[in-house]
Amino acid sequence: GGLSAVGSPSRALRRRSSSGARAEPTGPPHAVDDRVDVCYGETAEQIKMRHRLREQLAEEGLYQPWLDNNHALMRFMRARQFHYDKALAMLRACLEWRRSRGVDTFLSTWAFHERLAVKRCYQYSHHRTDRLGRGVYIER
Known part of the structure; x- marks a missing residue:
């Protein structure tokens, strides 16, 4: 079963047991948490x-x-199997790649000049959220 517009998220997470009855979820959904040592068992x-x-x-x-x-x-x-020097080298390379391509400044400098023309041809809007907190997208 999928998640219906009025169904609850926990209902979609339930699994059927071997007897065919619905079973409760095995655990909470994965959430962002600063306690990585707890989440990942560091x-x-x-x-x-x-x-x-x-x-x-x-x-x-x-x-x-x-x-x-x-x-x-x-x-x-984790990508470098907890080898300090390899993880540090990978981080440095990633940061250099981001700097050389302007990844961290892209959104602050980007301008969508064609926005009004696109909006006239393709009418859309975002209207609040549904009961589960998901954004409602409307096309006309």
């Missing part, structure tokens, strides 16, 4: 490594606001 050594990465990037003047959460640093650490 060891004390891995937590220290994350702090060390953060401090090293700050010392080099490379620390960015989007890195200011445990999940971002954890992705780089």
Whole structure:
């Protein structure tokens, strides 16, 4: 079963047991949480490594606001099997790539000059949210 417009999210998450009866969800949906050590089961050594990465990037003047959460640093650490030097090199390469392509400044400098022409040809709007908090998109 999918999620209907009036159904609850928990109803869509329920699974059928082997007897055919609906079973309750096995756990909460994945949510963004700063307690990465709880979510991902980081060891004390891995937590220290994350702090060390953060401090090293700050010392080099490379620390960015989007890195200011445990999940971002954890992705780089896991990608390099928790090897500090490899994770740091990967982070530096990523930050250089973002800088060279202007990724972090793109939205602040981008202008959609054709917006009014597009709006005249393709009428659309966003109208509040439904009962589950999802945006309602209307095409005319």
